[in-house]
Amino acid sequence: MLERRVFEPAGMTQSCLAFDTTGTLQSLPTIEPVWLRGHEISRFPSLSCDWAGGGVLTTAEDLQRFNRFFWSEGVSAAHRAKMMQPCHRFHRGLWYGLGMMELRLGEFSWFLRNLPRCYGHIGVLGTHLLRSCHRLLDRAQRG
Structure with a gap:
């Protein structure tokens, strides 16, 4: 599959x-x-x-291909939004939804509280793929 x-x-x-x-x-x-x-x-x-x-x-190359696929034509915006809704606290600062993790950096330390949330996943062997939607929205607004 x-x-x-x-x-x-x-x-x-x-x-x-x-x-x-x-x-x-x-x-x-x-x-x-x-x-x-x-x-x-x-x-x-x-x-x-x-x-x-x-x-x-x-x-690393295929991970980038997946990243482009997921955030563009590969997954519908509605399904992506559903996947990004965190339901369970995995660890302080790490929330888990439907196959997607949300990093709430402010939960790690008070001086990180103003940083945007990141979405993606953290691999068991230290391979991480995260994206900040705040940056994407800011870039889209600037054109």
Whole structure:
């Protein structure tokens, strides 16, 4: 489903779901090492426990393709607005909705309270993709 509804329309040619139903680790694309306490864990099947949050192996280029796809023609404005509505507090300053996180920077520290909220997602291995709608609205108003 990801292939047909996200990867192909977005032009993401270097992405796949981690340990997808092939049942073999040999079919995985080359990925960077992930080190945890001196052990390389990039091919541990336990990393797939995060499939609920995506679990996608991707490149920086494909992540940018997804970003353009999501914020332009790929997702309708109504559906995008619904996804961006935070419902659950994940952690102080991090709110979670329908597959989308909202960063409320002011909840991290009082001196960040005037910064705009950012939307996107934070990956389990430290890959983050966030966007500030405030900047987008400001840019649109200026023309």
